[in-house]
Amino acid sequence: MSALIDRDVLFASDPRQRSIARGLYGSIATLPIVSPHGHTDPRWYALNEPFPDPAQLLIVPDHYIFRMLFSQGVDLQRLGVPPMDGSRTEADGRAIWRLFAENYRLFRGTPTRLWMDYVLSTVFGIEELLDGSNADSVYDQIADQLAKPEFRPRALFERFNIEVIATTEGALDDLSWHRKIRESGWGGRVVTAYRPDAVVDPDFEGFSDNLDRLGDMTGEDTGAWSGYLAAHRKRREYFKTFGATSSDHGHRTATTANLGSGEAEALFQRVRTGKADAAERETFRGQMLTEMGRMSLDDGLVLQIHPGSWRNHSPGMMARFGRDKGFDIPTRTDYVAALKPLLDAVGLEKNLSVILFTLDESSYSRELAPLAGVYPALKLGPAWWFHDSPEGMRRFRELTTETAGFYNTVGFNDDTRAFPSIPARHDIARRVDCAFLARLVAEHRLTETEAFELARELAYTLAKEAYRL
Amino acid sequence: MSALIDRDVLFASDPRQRSIARGLYGSIATLPIVSPHGHTDPRWYALNEPFPDPAQLLIVPDHYIFRMLFSQGVDLQRLGVPPMDGSRTEADGRAIWRLFAENYRLFRGTPTRLWMDYVLSTVFGIEELLDGSNADSVYDQIADQLAKPEFRPRALFERFNIEVIATTEGALDDLSWHRKIRESGWGGRVVTAYRPDAVVDPDFEGFSDNLDRLGDMTGEDTGAWSGYLAAHRKRREYFKTFGATSSDHGHRTATTANLGSGEAEALFQRVRTGKADAAERETFRGQMLTEMGRMSLDDGLVLQIHPGSWRNHSPGMMARFGRDKGFDIPTRTDYVAALKPLLDAVGLEKNLSVILFTLDESSYSRELAPLAGVYPALKLGPAWWFHDSPEGMRRFRELTTETAGFYNTVGFNDDTRAFPSIPARHDIARRVDCAFLARLVAEHRLTETEAFELARELAYTLAKEAYRL
Amino acid sequence: MSALIDRDVLFASDPRQRSIARGLYGSIATLPIVSPHGHTDPRWYALNEPFPDPAQLLIVPDHYIFRMLFSQGVDLQRLGVPPMDGSRTEADGRAIWRLFAENYRLFRGTPTRLWMDYVLSTVFGIEELLDGSNADSVYDQIADQLAKPEFRPRALFERFNIEVIATTEGALDDLSWHRKIRESGWGGRVVTAYRPDAVVDPDFEGFSDNLDRLGDMTGEDTGAWSGYLAAHRKRREYFKTFGATSSDHGHRTATTANLGSGEAEALFQRVRTGKADAAERETFRGQMLTEMGRMSLDDGLVLQIHPGSWRNHSPGMMARFGRDKGFDIPTRTDYVAALKPLLDAVGLEKNLSVILFTLDESSYSRELAPLAGVYPALKLGPAWWFHDSPEGMRRFRELTTETAGFYNTVGFNDDTRAFPSIPARHDIARRVDCAFLARLVAEHRLTETEAFELARELAYTLAKEAYRL
Incomplete structure (x- = not known):
């Protein structure tokens, strides 16, 4: 490929596997990029200024x-x-x-x-x-x-052969950059995704003010449980008008809850008025995942759950430099008990798509693959964050495929704000998947014909289908 | 082997490893099948009707x-x-x-x-x-x-070259199909195994009635702790007359307990009369594992512990379709603290054989191999259920061998009710083990002579010895 | 190498990887041994008597x-x-x-x-x-x-090409064997390390007497918190005069604490007088890790934390044979919450070096690599104890490198009292690392030039630098 990147990078050195991997990769290397989850700045595409x-x-x-x-x-x-x-x-x-x-x-x-x-x-x-x-x-x-x-951003977007890219915006974002992209007449497909952490997590800075703003933006009474839910529904609809096909939720745990409506309303009142204790705030976050699941049943947004990161672990760094300075540390994460309320409520729904991510690789074979391998509503997101790496992606396939199969996974997410690296990330994922398929073929566990189909599905089709893009 | 199954399936593609693996496999491929743990229906062998x-x-x-x-x-x-x-x-x-x-x-x-x-x-x-x-x-x-x-079943049994197969029956089973097999004069060796969950687990449906029936069957007073234990001993003896060499226990956790006899008796009374709370019921299950360990010391039955499955995770599916519909989900499982009461009681006994299984692969190298690598009473069952797969069996060997060795493992269990697949399952296990041994030989960590010995032991000898078959 | 050990032992059988690994290994095979953490007996080097x-x-x-x-x-x-x-x-x-x-x-x-x-x-x-x-x-x-x-010990030391070896002595050891080594005029470099478990862990046998002795040895009042800390500082200085560059701590968990000085003093008084309950004793151990971190900032000793072993798991064996009879069993270990107090106190210090070990491999990619990959004070010790093995060391590299890199690791520790096996242990670690590097080169993830540099660093340089030897 280039002086720095060998044409066979990431393929096994065993000649038989390498030869198969080359063939598989050759058939999918130039497929368009589908990027259903990421954090690039829509402003870049809107203004198209030089980087x-x-x-x-x-x-x-x-x-x-x-x-x-x-x-x-x-x-x-x-x-x-x-x-x-x-x-x-x-x-x-x-x-x-x-x-x-x-x-x-x-x-x-x-x-x-x-x-x-x-x-x-x-x-x-x-x-x-x-x-x-x-x-x-x-x-x-x-x-x-x-x-x-x-x-410039749009030229690179086209050169990178991006068919569609999702950005992520908070629930209170006015999506003005997305509007500008639409109004510009440029043909690149950039969609948003609904990230409501700031109005769902009582521990988020300014939570109460955020709910006031949510009320103002939607004309709903976010002092009341029913108005609050209605406001979410309106924002989700608004996000859908800018192409959103998914919501995204970055809770510290995978806790979900499914309270009766009276209980939920009472909990909301305690949360809204700042009286809820830590356990109640956690229950509220969990309740909102289930509520989002119910809304997804109605409006079709795919629900993404990204749990397990202890954000801003160092208070010293938080005080000196603020959030998101590399001090988010993964923690042990339970899914089997934590997701049960959500699954009891909506887990058997065929038309719902809940995509699970993890930072705790011990959950792949023990919890996530068995769950996704039976609940129709569940699918597994790709290896995430620290595990979005050659070894991490290989472990993901080795640990999930035998129980969940390939078809309960959703292709690749680049999850990045580093726009120039998007082709690199997708190419690496494609290569790792081709190398994995090549091993299965070389060990006679899959036919080569099937591997060609799968290579295409893992690189392209599954992402489009799972994210309804 | 056939158009669908390559003769080299599951062997590494590296030519050196493949060549060694072929040789090893060739030496053991036609060994008889020893199936010490499974769930085929003894009725099939008794009646020998067409499937x-x-x-x-x-x-x-x-x-x-x-x-x-x-x-x-x-x-x-x-x-x-x-x-x-x-x-x-x-x-x-x-x-x-x-x-x-x-x-x-x-x-x-x-x-x-x-x-x-x-x-x-x-x-x-x-x-x-x-x-x-x-x-x-x-x-x-x-x-x-x-x-x-x-x-027909018996013809396939013989064609499959099954030397002995164990079925699993509940403690209240009259073993009439096993009796019919014996009376038929057919030479196939089919043995039972003692599975007392229904009379050991207070949360089992009909627990109290089950204990009444246990009393009726044995002539013991199952209203009293001593009678209850005596009833187990009688049933175990009865199962032994139908070839049983093992008992099997499917608790949700690996919790064990070792109460003083007065305490145990008092706990039994609370359990027997339905007054025990959840913690007491868990302690009772744990106490019974230790009691079974003590009985095993006397009667020689091998004690199998299969913990860690959250059975019937979806209440919706349970209500619509009943038990065992694919909704059993593995959970994180502790062994080091949980097994301590059992181990304190009987773990140093050389004549006892307790075989541990897990659905939590993170316990292989952290807990199970270190425990089995020192306690004389403990051995490791093979990769189980979701992990009874090529990658799962490879991980089992990679994660347990260096600490527990090969000789604290017990060969393969097919654990299946899918009778026609039994040869497939054993063949896959044999191939994965040969591939693992071939890697050790190719990396000069084992001599080829030793690998041939081990291949035979892993495929045949260890199962017979560990299960006393 | 010999009839029993093949010249290519532990290298992949794939010819390309093997050829690269041979080259890498050839360049570092004869480097001197740096053994920064181990348990050989200084008496051997002092007396130089036949084994x-x-x-x-x-x-x-x-x-x-x-x-x-x-x-x-x-x-x-x-x-x-x-x-x-x-x-x-x-x-x-x-x-x-x-x-x-x-x-x-x-x-x-x-x-x-x-x-x-x-x-x-x-x-x-x-x-x-x-x-x-x-x-x-x-x-x-x-x-x-x-x-x-x-x-004899010194001749083997020289034949083994040991550049420096650390032994481990308790805080109350008079280091007389180390003195004898110095006084003997022999040129072998043998240094001690400060292991204060007996005067830090309230559950250690004879804790109160140990503190009395610590007071006697140092002339400090170990009945008072400030005197107790001063006594540690003096002992650390004393150990430094015998070459110590590190302290070592074998707590059952990774719990740390960072109490205010008044609270710490009050806790010390409860511990000192035997009134502290189990939770307080655990907090005290955790507090002392943080105190040791602070002392390290002053005196430069590297702080090693070896948590996660349930020592003497079998009371029967403990009663019959005493401590350290193979019944130490790893347990699940949390680092992210447990280390937070220590990290909040001193984790951002560039001049501090805290080396973390684990017996819980599930923490490698989930907790340890992410922590060491951002906190300047943290580094990862090599695969430890049950994981000091070819598969264990391979997993260590595969699970930590992508997030922590190579340079937040510290080379190899042999951690042994088995003196004749020291060259074997280092050679195996060197081979496993060369095999890992060879795979990266063969998969075009690293250049061969870089791999040669890294092979030397992993075998020699990093250990010297991390341990300040």
Whole structure:
């Protein structure tokens, strides 16, 4: 493919498996990208302005990068991440880039290394492994290209062969960037997704004010349980007008609840007025997952549950730098008991699609595959976050396929805000899946004909179908 | 082997490993089957009547099959599974078979696919991959053969080269089918196993009535703790007269207890009179595992513990279709604390054999291998249920061998009621073990001579010894 | 290498991977051994007396060996392990050796087998696989050699090419053997490590007396919190004068605490006077980890946390044979919540080095790699104890590298008291790492140049740097 990325990257070295994997991959390598879950900024597609300098584009916003460098003693300010007190932060993209390049060896063996090599080589044509000695020239090459029209967001979108991409917006977002995209007449398909954490989680900053705003936006009385639910329904409908086919929920646990309506109303009142204790707040979040499941039955949005991250684990970092600075740590996550109220309520519905993710790989074979392998409403999202990696994706297939099959999985999510890396991420997922299928064929557990069908389904079809795109 | 099953199925594609695996497998492929734990119906061997139509034989009773199809939106009634309300259920075997064949692709990558291909090809001589287009002709071929004398249970038993098979009967079973087998003069060795859940688990339906019946059957006073224990001892003796060498216990957790005799008696009285709360009922189940361990010391029955399944997870399905409809979901299972009372009581006994199973693979290297690698009474059962699969059996060996060795494991259990698939299941286990041994040899971690010995032990000897068969 | 150990042992059989692994290994095979954590007896190096007979050297003290044999029904007395009641114990080394040799097959597939084959072949020149038939002649060959000067501890130390080795001593140890080593003028570098369990864990036998002794040794008032802390600081300084660069902590859980100083003082008083309940004692242990972290900030000792072992699980064995008889069983271990108080206190310090170990492999990708991949103070110790094995080390790399990278790991620890096996253990770790790197190169995920650098770092450099040796 390029000097940095071998044409056989991620295929087994065994010649028989490699040969099969090459064939499978060759048949699907150029399929369009379907990106049903991610975090790119719709503003990029709306304004189509040039991306900023290489460091602001590729380093500063990437939590995988700054967490690793921080773990090895590099200050965040030197990477351009600003402290909340406004103290000095590196603003020179070239200096940030150099610091990254000098430490690029730290990423050996990580997916960040693969993604970056892909981006440098396939997007920007760089042919040398990055290090301190070539940092400046690489920086210049990227910067030069970013200034060109063919490196603006829409041009890259088209070059990347993206058939459809979903962004994620909070329930209170006015979706104005999405509106601008529609109004621009540009043909790229960018859809939103409904992320209501700020109006569902009583522990979210400004929860009460957020509910007031939700009421204002919808004309519903969010002081009352029925009005609150109606407001959600209206926002979901609004999001659907901008292409949304899914909602997304990032709770710390997979807890769900299914209270009687009187109980739910009483709980809402306690939550609304700030009187609910921690257990009640957790129950409320859980209740809302079930409510969202019921709404999905009516409006068809796919329900995504992303549990198990202990957000902002370090209070010191939270105080100095704020949220989302790489300090989200996975925790042990139960699904079998936690999801039972939701499943008792809507788990047998064929027309509902609930997609489960995990950061706890021990749940793949023990809980998630057995659940998705029987409940019609459940499907398994791809290997997520820290596990969105070659070894992680391989483990996902090895640990889920025998019980859930391939068809209770939903293809790949890139889940990224790093726009230039999207082709890299999808290509890696396709390669890992082809390598897995190649092993099954080489071990005579699957015919080659079937593997070709599956390669296409895993790379393209399942994502479209599962997300109704 | 056949058009559907390659002669090298499940061996690594690396030529060196494959060559070693072939050699190992060749030396044990035709060893008799020892099936020490399973759920075939002794009535089959007793009456030796023809099996029913292909769907009733191969589809309807197989929870692996109907759970997968159900997860993908297929109604159970269409698969011939009757609702409890007596509403319409498909009775036409051909229609059920067609539905299965049309959806056979859903099983790609699952053990069900391998088992079915094996059965179709090696038992019935089918040479084409099943799909909607050949469903009828395959059905006819199977149906034709099932009508022949050489496809009756005893003929298949002999053709399958089964040296001994264990069935599982409840403590209240009169073992009349086993008696008929004995009286028939047929030489096939079919033994029973003692499964006392219905008279040990206070949450079992009809527990109190069950204890009354246990008293009637044994002439012991099951209103008293000592009579209750004596009744178990009598039933175990009775089961031994029909060849039983083991008991089997399917508790939801691995909890054990070891109360003083006064405490145990008092607990029994609360349980017997329905006054015990949930914690007491759990303690009672745990106490009974320890009691069974003590009885085993006297009567030599091997004690099998199969914990960790949340049975009938969906109340909706339970209400509509009853028990055992694919909704048993594994849960996280502790062994180190849970088994301590049992181990404190009898764990150091050399003459006791307690075989542990798990649905929680995270316990293999963390708990089960370290426990079985030191307690003389403990051994590890093979990869179970959802993990009775090529990847699952490979993980079992990779995660247990280094700490527990091979000799604290007990060979293979097919654990099935799907009689025609028994050779498939044993053959797959043998192949996976040979592939594992071949890797050890190819990596110079074991000599080839040793691997040949081990291949035989894993396929045959260990099961006979561990189960005292 | 020898008749028993193939030159390619532990390398993948795939020719491409094997060829790369050979090259990598060839470049680092003869690097000196850095052993930063272990349990050899400093007396050996101090006195340089001949080792005892083969069984007393290689069998009797090895818990991996006697636990496996015990699990298969061999009495510990027959292996030379004395019961506490003084009853008869086998004292004839030859008889013990024969019993081991006759049962050597039980170790197939275990690391014990690899280590022993290495020791027999590379240290003692044995060329036949051990079994009952050659037990006597092998015994004689070893015994003959142990009598020679070149098999005394210092000669082996030099032959093994040990650059530095750490032993582990309790806080109350006078380090007299270490003093003797220094005074002897011998050039071998043997350092101690500070293991204060006996004066940190209120459940340790003789805790109160131990604190009295600690007071006596340091001239500090260990009846007061401040004096107790000062006493630790003095002992740490004293240990540093004998080369210590680390402390080591073997708590049952990873619980840490960070009380205010008033609270901590009050807790200390309850603990000191024996009034603390179980929860308070656990909090105290956790508090002391945080205190040790603070001391490390001042004095530079590396802090090692080895949690998760349920020590002496069998009270029957404890009563008959005492501690450390193979009955330490791993348990599920939480790190994310448990370490938070410590991390909140000192986790962001760049100059602190806290090395985490685990016996719960499910925590590798879920908790440990994400924590070490962001907190500057954290690093991951190598695969430990039951997981110090080829499969265990492979899983460690596969499960941690993608999130923590290689550079948040610390190379290898042999962690052993089995001195003759030290080269075997390091060689196996080097081979497993080279095999892992070879796979990454063969799959084009790393360049060969990088792999050569990493092979050296994993085998040598990282251990020196992480342990400040």
